Amino acid sequence: MEGRHAYLVTARPDSWELALEDIRAVDPGARLGAAVAPGLLVVVSSRDPQTLADALRRDGPFVRHLFPIHQRVAGSYQAMAVMAAACEAAASLDASRPVAVQVRALMPGVAGEVRAAVTRALTDRGLAPVAGEAPQVLSVVVSADASWVGASPTAHNLSSTAGGIVGFSDPAAQVSRAAGKLLEAFRVFDLAWPTAGRALDLGAAPGGWSRVLLDRGLAVVAVDPAALDDGLARHPRLMHWRETVQTYTVRPRDGQFALIVNDMRLGAAESARLMRPLADRLDDAGFGVMTLKLHETRRRRQMRAALDALVPGFRVIGCRQLYHNRSEVTVALAKR
Numbered sequence: 001m002e003g004r005h006a007y008l009v010t011a012r013p014d015s016w017e018l019a020l021e022d023i024r025a026v027d028p029g030a031r032l033g034a035a036v037a038p039g040l041l042v043v044v045s046s047r048d049p050q051t052l053a054d055a056l057r058r059d060g061p062f063v064r065h066l067f068p069i070h071q072r073v074a075g076s077y078q079a080m081a082v083m084a085a086a087c088e089a090a091a092s093l094d095a096s097r098p099v100a101v102q103v104r105a106l107m108p109g110v111a112g113e114v115r116a117a118v119t120r121a122l123t124d125r126g127l128a129p130v131a132g133e134a135p136q137v138l139s140v141v142v143s144a145d146a147s148w149v150g151a152s153p154t155a156h157n158l159s160s161t162a163g164g165i166v167g168f169s170d171p172a173a174q175v176s177r178a179a180g181k182l183l184e185a186f187r188v189f190d191l192a193w194p195t196a197g198r199a200l201d202l203g204a205a206p207g208g209w210s211r212v213l214l215d216r217g218l219a220v221v222a223v224d225p226a227a228l229d230d231g232l233a234r235h236p237r238l239m240h241w242r243e244t245v246q247t248y249t250v251r252p253r254d255g256q257f258a259l260i261v262n263d264m265r266l267g268a269a270e271s272a273r274l275m276r277p278l279a280d281r282l283d284d285a286g287f288g289v290m291t292l293k294l295h296e297t298r299r300r301r302q303m304r305a306a307l308d309a310l311v312p313g314f315r316v317i318g319c320r321q322l323y324h325n326r327s328e329v330t331v332a333l334a335k336r
């Protein structure tokens, strides 16, 4: 579609150039409108929100979240001006469906007030604002010298949370950032947790992912030369092979898995090369989740080489730099 659309785009601060590159792969004419904060960009594109979101979901790993901007309010934060902008943007929302109100304030002490004001404004217009997730979103970002407001179906934003920022109340995520990575992958890639069977956890130590898998009722085969946390090592549904995956995979086969996860601290291509033959051990309806650790330079090239290495065994469901990822991206896989 012709015309210009402005988007507020979120990426990891050290990946914003790659995120812009992702958008330019969809629309070579896209231009950077403003760098609002590290990892927060205004990008102007001729692609409409649906087209851009669909393309980035397929192949835009470094864009974590975006929303189409309906209104930019210049100047320092004024509650009335933001409320007025929210009301105008809300005109495009469906009054018969709930609306998630997502607020990010780049200065402290403002988010609560903005949320309350916008929630009131939407309620007065006959809409049904909610604090949690909903099929449509009213997004507000407030900085010291401007605010941006947008209204969109949640599916246009790539992630269902503000800026793709997620926290989990899951006890495993409370004790380990790594556990958050696995929980986030299931949520972002919309994977269904297996309800029974076995999971293979490669690079399992100290055990955050294994803990998540055990908590979901799965039996876990953990492979890592390093030790697991004490509490975990004695779990009756966990078997720990204290060796590398290279050693583990030459053993006689020990059955199939509903899930194969891999968080090994290895270069992306090497880890993918070790993962690929394990596709044979995955149930037909099973999933794989793995992190691709990327060295600082030529990150896209490393990622592509790893994805290519996986393809003979796996179909790639999704690949994205998640909120819990650092110098890595997370890949969701199904059996080919």
Ligand SMILES: C[S@@+](CC[C@H](N)C(=O)[O-])C[C@H]1O[C@@H](n2cnc3c(N)ncnc32)[C@H](O)[C@@H]1O
Pocket: 176, 178, 179, 202, 203, 204, 205, 206, 207, 208, 209, 210, 223, 224, 225, 226, 243, 244, 245, 246, 263, 264, 265, 266
């Ligand atoms: C980032 S940690 C994994 C954290 C884990 N997912 C968790 O939730 O606790 C990476 C692990 O990969 C393991 N690792 C590195 N190379 C490996 C290999 N070739 N085979 C198996 N494990 C390996 C390391 O010993 C380390 O414990």
